[in-house]
Amino acid sequence: MQKFSALSLLRAGLTGHAGWQRQWRSPEPKSGYDVIIVGGGGHGLATAYYLASRYGVKNVAVLEKGWIGGGNTGRNTTIIRSNYLFDESAGIYEHALKLWEGLSQELNYNVMYSPRGVLMLAHNIHDVQSFKRHVHANRLNGIDNEWLSPEECKEFCPPLNVGGSMRYPILGGALQRRGGTARHDAVAWGYARAADALGVDIIENCEVTGIRRAPTGEVVGVDTTRGSINAKRIGVVAAGNTSTVMNMAGVRLPLESFPLQALVSEPVKPIFPCVVMSNTIHAYISQSDKGEMVIGAGTDVYTSYTQRGGLHIVNHTLDAICELVPAFRRLRMLRNWGGIVDVTPDRSPIVAKTPVSGLYVNCGWGTGGFKATPGSGEVFASTIAKDEPNKINAPFTIERFRDGAVIDEAAAAAVAH
Amino acid sequence: MLLINCPYCGPRPEAEFANGGQAHIARPADPMSLTDDEWAAYLYMRDNTKGLHHERWRHANGCGRFFNASRDTTTDVIKRTYRMGERPEAEHQGAKP
Numbered sequence: 001m002q003k004f005s006a007l008s009l010l011r012a013g014l015t016g017h018a019g020w021q022r023q024w025r026s027p028e029p030k031s032g033y034d035v036i037i038v039g040g041g042g043h044g045l046a047t048a049y050y051l052a053s054r055y056g057v058k059n060v061a062v063l064e065k066g067w068i069g070g071g072n073t074g075r076n077t078t079i080i081r082s083n084y085l086f087d088e089s090a091g092i093y094e095h096a097l098k099l100w101e102g103l104s105q106e107l108n109y110n111v112m113y114s115p116r117g118v119l120m121l122a123h124n125i126h127d128v129q130s131f132k133r134h135v136h137a138n139r140l141n142g143i144d145n146e147w148l149s150p151e152e153c154k155e156f157c158p159p160l161n162v163g164g165s166m167r168y169p170i171l172g173g174a175l176q177r178r179g180g181t182a183r184h185d186a187v188a189w190g191y192a193r194a195a196d197a198l199g200v201d202i203i204e205n206c207e208v209t210g211i212r213r214a215p216t217g218e219v220v221g222v223d224t225t226r227g228s229i230n231a232k233r234i235g236v237v238a239a240g241n242t243s244t245v246m247n248m249a250g251v252r253l254p255l256e257s258f259p260l261q262a263l264v265s266e267p268v269k270p271i272f273p274c275v276v277m278s279n280t281i282h283a284y285i286s287q288s289d290k291g292e293m294v295i296g297a298g299t300d301v302y303t304s305y306t307q308r309g310g311l312h313i314v315n316h317t318l319d320a321i322c323e324l325v326p327a328f329r330r331l332r333m334l335r336n337w338g339g340i341v342d343v344t345p346d347r348s349p350i351v352a353k354t355p356v357s358g359l360y361v362n363c364g365w366g367t368g369g370f371k372a373t374p375g376s377g378e379v380f381a382s383t384i385a386k387d388e389p390n391k392i393n394a395p396f397t398i399e400r401f402r403d404g405a406v407i408d409e410a411a412a413a414a415v416a417h
Numbered sequence: 418m419l420l421i422n423c424p425y426c427g428p429r430p431e432a433e434f435a436n437g438g439q440a441h442i443a444r445p446a447d448p449m450s451l452t453d454d455e456w457a458a459y460l461y462m463r464d465n466t467k468g469l470h471h472e473r474w475r476h477a478n479g480c481g482r483f484f485n486a487s488r489d490t491t492t493d494v495i496k497r498t499y500r501m502g503e504r505p506e507a508e509h510q511g512a513k514p
C-alpha cells in the first residue's frame with residue numbers, strides 16, 4: 001500500500017500526480033475463503049478490516065453486488081454521536097465514537113471526521129424532560145452530553161430561529177460536542193484500501209444469490225453471480241437487503257425495510273457551524289465541506305426496496321427547516337435520493353450469531369448506523385473470529401425479542417437517528 | 418406519493434391513509450399454548466418481502482375502514498386492493514400471504 005503523507009503528496013505533485021497506485025485490487029474470486037462478508041458497505045468493509053488487522057483472519061472476501069459504498073453508506077447524512085439512552089447502546093455507539101477519533105491515522109486515510117457538535121432540539125415539554133434524562137444517563141456512562149437553554153442554542157448555532165412565532169418553538173437542546181460528521185465515501189474507501197493491503201479480496205459486481213449448507217446444517221459457501229465460492233464462515237451485512245439474504249439460509253428476522261431520503265442544497269459560504277437534529281419535526285441538517293446543506297428526512301410509512309421515497313416526506317422536512325432557519329428559505333435544492341434502511345421493532349441493531357452454524361448477521365441499524373461503522377465492524381469481526389459475541393454486542397441478539405430483553409431506543413427517542 | 422384505491426371510496430392520495438404493515442397475520446387463537454419462540458414470531462418476525470407484498474392500510478382520513486393491498490415492493494406499483502376477509506388473488510399468491 002502506498003502510504004499517504006504530506007511528503008508523498010508533494011512528491012506526486014512534482015511528477016504531475018501520475019504515480020498514484022490503485023487504492024485496492026480487483027481480484028477474481030478464489031475457490032474459497034475462511035470468511036466471506038456479504039455486503040460491501042461501511043460495516044462490511046470495516047468488519048473485513050478488523051478481522052485482518054485485529055483478529056488475525058486474513059483469508060477474507062467482501063462480496064458486493066454493486067460497487068462498494070453504493071448502498072446506505074454513500075447515501076446517508078453522516079451524523080455521528082453516541083448519546084443514546086440505554087447502557088447497551090451507550091456501549092456500542094461510544095465504542096464506535098472512540099474509534100472515529102483515531103480512524104484517519106489508523107487507516108492512513110482522511111475520513112474527515114469532524115467533531116463539530118450535534119445539537120438535538122427540544123420542541124415540547126416531553127422533549128425537554130426526555131433529553132434531560134438522556135443527559136443524566138449519558139453522564140453516568142461517561143459520555144458527554146449537555147443541556148443548552150434556547151439562548152445557548154442560538155449562541156452555539158446563530159442561524160437558528162429562537163423565539164418568534166414558530167409552530168414548534170425551540171425550548172432548548174442537548175449538545176454532544178464530540179459528535180459531528182465524517183466523509184461517507186472516504187469511510188468505505190479507507191477501510192477497503194486498508195483491508196486490501198492486509199490481503200482481503202474486495203469483489204464488486206458480485207451478488208450473493210444463495211447460501212449453501214452441509215447436510216449437518218452448517219454453512220459451506222455461497223452462490224453468486226460470479227460462481228460458487230466456499231466459505232467456513234459467512235457474515236451478512238446487507239442493510240436493507242438483509243431479510244432477502246438471510247432467507248437464503250431459512251433464517252427469519254424481525255426486520256422491515258423502509259425508504260429513507262436525503263437531499264442537498266446548492267453550495268453556499270460557511271454559515272452552519274454544527275449538526276442540528278430535530279426528531280420531533282423530522283429535520284436533520286449540517287453543512288458539507290463543499291458548502292451544500294445536507295438534509296435528512298423521515299422514512300416513508302410503507303416497506304419498499306425502490307431506493308426512492310415520496311416527495312411529501314421531504315417537503316415536510318423542508319417546511320420544518322424553513323421554520324428553524326428562515327435564512328434557508330431562498331436556498332435551492334440540488335439533488336434528492338433514497339436508501340433502504342432495515343428497521344427492528346426496538347430500533348436497536350442485531351450483531352449476533354444465528355441459529356445456523358457458521359452464519360453471522362449484522363443488521364437492523366435502520367436510520368442511524370453510519371455513526372456506528374467502526375464499532376460495529378470491530379465487534380462483528382470479534383464475533384466471527386471467536387464464534388462468540390464480545391461483551392459490547394452480547395445484548396444485541398435476535399433472541400432478545402423472544403426473551404423480552406429489548407433495547408428500546410424507539411421508545412426512548414420517538415424517532416431513531 | 419402513492420395513489421391508493423380504497424375499496425370503499427375509490428382512488429385517493431396516500432396522505433389520506435395509514436399503513437398497518439404485513440397483512441394476514443392472525444392472532445393465535447390460544448396464546449397460552451404457544452412457546453416463547455412462536456409468540457415472538459407472531460409479534461416480531463416479518464416476511465419483509467422483496468416483490469409482491471400484501472399489506473394493511475386504513476383510510477384514516479376518509480371512510481376510516483381497514484383494507485388490504487397487494488403491492489410490488491420493487492416498484493411500489495399496487496396491483497390490487499381488496500376488502501378485509503378476502504384473500505389475495507391466486508395469481509398474486511406467489512409469496513406466502
Ligand SMILES: Cc1cc2nc3c(=O)[nH]c(=O)nc-3n(C[C@H](O)[C@H](O)[C@H](O)COP(=O)(O)OP(=O)(O)OC[C@H]3O[C@@H](n4cnc5c(N)ncnc54)[C@H](O)[C@@H]3O)c2cc1C
Pocket residue numbers: 038039040041042043044063064065066067068069070071072073074075076077078079080206207208209237238239240241245260261262296337338339340341365366367368369370371372417
Ligand atoms: C438517507 C439516509 C440518511 C441516513 N443518515 C444517517 C445519519 O445521519 N447518521 C447515521 O448514523 N446513519 C444514517 N443513516 C443510516 C446508515 O446509512 C446505515 O445504517 C448504514 O450505512 C448501514 O451500513 P452498511 O454498511 O451496513 O449498509 P450499506 O452501505 O447499505 O451496505 C450494504 C451493502 O450490501 C450490499 N448487498 C445487499 N444485498 C447483497 C447481496 N445479495 N450480495 C452482495 N451484496 C449485497 C448492498 O449493495 C450494499 O452495498 C442514513 C441512511 C439513509 C438511507
Ligand SMILES: [Zn+2]
Pocket residue numbers: 423424425426427476479480481482
Ligand atoms: Zn375509504
